[in-house]
Every structure is written in structure tokens, then in C-alpha cells.
Amino acid sequence: MDMSDRKSIEEKLKANNYKLTPQRRAIIETLIEHKGRFISAEELYTKTLRRHAQTDFSTVYRNLEILDNLEIIHKTNIKNGAAIYELICHNSHHHHIICKECGKTEIIDACPIEELIKTIETKEFTLTDHKFELYGYCSKCCKKP
């Protein structure tokens, strides 16, 4: 487990007047454990239970919302169904290629944002973050539609 991640997350929470409960800690630890991968609310819930039995699903959702607002995690929806979440990792910013068939994901280290930021500066938006996802079919599912 990456201790510096944990520390900085806990500090960010404290700075925003959020308390550090065992449940919240367990949720964060599970997220850190999944660094670099997406995780669904359900999987997060199940895995968190192993660290702190008696954590409620609603607690997981409530925390996911807080962490999303604090820009500690990113929330995404792959095509259908439930949302998936990923820890924002400041020392390895990346994006994903996602298989539309099986949901398999692969990391892209490249990020287009710096090039584009110049073009966009004129807009009346204060940018905070971005999402860049490539879709296609992985070798197993490969089929051109």
C-alpha cells in the first residue's frame, strides 16, 4: 500500500472537515489497493467488508460521492450499468482503452490535455479535470462492426 497516497488523502479530508472513521479508512484503503484499475461500487463494498465488517452499502456510496467531489477519485460509466471508480493518481496520470465487448481496460500513459489546453483557454470555464477514453475491441473480442 502506498502510504503517501493515504496520507495525502487523509489530509485532504481533514482539510475539508471530514472525519476519519474506520469505514472511511477501509474504503480508502481498498481504493488504494486498486490503484490503476477501475472498481465498481459493489466490488468496493465487498472488498471493504473484508477490512471492516459491518460497512453499509449506503456508506460506500456516500463516501464515493465525497471522494469524487474532493477529486480524490474519478467516476466513470462504461457503456451500460453501474458506475466505476478509480483513484486519481497524481504521479502517474493516465487514461484508458476500454473494450466495448468485455469491458477489459488497458492504460494509456499519453494524455492530450496539455496540447489542447492552449486552444481552450478562451472558454469561460475553469477546468478541473478531464476524461479521455478510447473504445474498441480487444483482441479476444475483436470484430469490426
Added chain:
Amino acid sequence: MDMSDRKSIEEKLKANNYKLTPQRRAIIETLIEHKGRFISAEELYTKTLRRHAQTDFSTVYRNLEILDNLEIIHKTNIKNGAAIYELICHNSHHHHIICKECGKTEIIDACPIEELIKTIETKEFTLTDHKFELYGYCSKCCKKP
């Protein structure tokens, strides 16, 4: 309404053995009318009713799925709640800046994909499409977190 859009969509449907029902036509027309903007399933449903009363919500969803699979529309989720959809417009490919507070969107004409495609070519994925979304706060909602 852009007739060429309609024609090419209808041809694509026919080519894939889908029939052209009044409901489906109404849904497509509504989507074309919203070209360049996102629309939710609910809004699409309501607007479609005006073209063809007695269209069911489930019919809308079923068609959205078909159109998504045929790459005629894009499905996206902005932060919370329901998915939003947008017609894929081949002669004006673009992306969005989205306000995290009020959901206001603005179009970015720039697209990073061509630059990046070179970097990614090695991956074992057959790319079909991509999503690039910038998030931030619009001038009205502006607040640095």
C-alpha cells in the same frame, strides 16, 4: 432537419436488418433535431411523443441501445444520474466541456485523437471511437474547490 443524416442513418439500420417503424423514425428525428447537444432518455422520450404520440419509454431505451451499437449515437454519463445521448456527427466531430455544477456544456472543436493514435497503435485493441470530456465550472458556477 438534415436530410442526409436521416438517409444515412436509415440506410445503416436497413443494412443491419432493422425495420423502420414510425416510433423509430420519430426517435431519430428528435435526435437529429438535437444535433450537437446532449439529450437524456427522458427528454428524448418527451420530445418524441410530440412526433409520434404513443411511443413507450421502453421503446426509446431499446432504440437507444440499437443506435448506440450501430455507432449512430454516443452514450455518456455526466457525473450523476441518467445517461445522456448525442448523435454522432461525422462532418463536425467534436467534444465537450461540461460544468460539474450545473451541467452546462460547451463544444470543443479540437480533438486529440489523431495525435495520440500513433502512440497507441501498438496496443492490441481495434479502436472504434473515443470520448474526451473536460470538466470544470462555468462562469456562473465558478468556484475553485
Added chain:
DNA sequence: CTTCGTGCAAAAAATTTGCATCCGT
């Protein structure tokens, strides 16, 4: 001791499905 967080249960929201029937092709 004050405020935030939690569990529980219930509700709401969003989307999907089964089935009988209907309608394009």
C-alpha cells in the same frame, strides 16, 4: 459536546425484460 458519519430500511431513479400482439418488409 458538537458535528459529522453510520446502519437500517425504505424510496427513488434509471433501465431492462417477458409476453402477447402488431406491423414492416
Added chain:
DNA sequence: ACGGATGCAAATTTTTTGCACGAAG
């Protein structure tokens, strides 16, 4: 006619909320 498409109603899935109690700072 055949096979896909629809309406209706009901079920599922996902997420949110109210409330009383418990715990962190």
C-alpha cells in the same frame, strides 16, 4: 408469412434519502 418491434406492466439494478443513534475531533 416471417421476424423484428412495440406497448404494457412488472421486475431489476443502481443509487439516494430520512432518521435515530453512535462516534470523531
